[in-house]
Amino acid sequence: MCGVSVGRGSSEDVPPYVDGVLEIVDRIPMGKVLSYGDVAELAGHGGARLVGRVMAIWGGAVPWWRVVRADGRPATGHEQEALKRLRSDGAPLRADRVDMRAARWDGRRS
DNA sequence: ATAATGACGTCGG
């Protein structure tokens, strides 16, 4: 079940927090989203900027489009791409923004 | 060791 595990193990020089972040993002259910700050908080360390870095590099292994900014706007530089995916997921989009009020994932259960 | 950068966040205008 769910083995995000990008495959670090001991082959690549991957920082420790990466695994935790990828794990959470991979758990986000379809139609729901989390803000960078939320993911960082669930991860229990670092901050939003850290999550942003993880997504930018190793995010390709997880549904990165479900991670949006606190204002509900998709990641900078990938707005079109993310919006397209969010629509496919059935996320509550309002114009080009996600309705965080309803789309924000609680973060418990899988 | 200091400065600059980045898929961010919050506040003020």
Next chain:
DNA sequence: TCCGACGCCATTA
């Protein structure tokens, strides 16, 4: 609603 400034945290120059 849009824009700018400051703060946060780890990496890189």
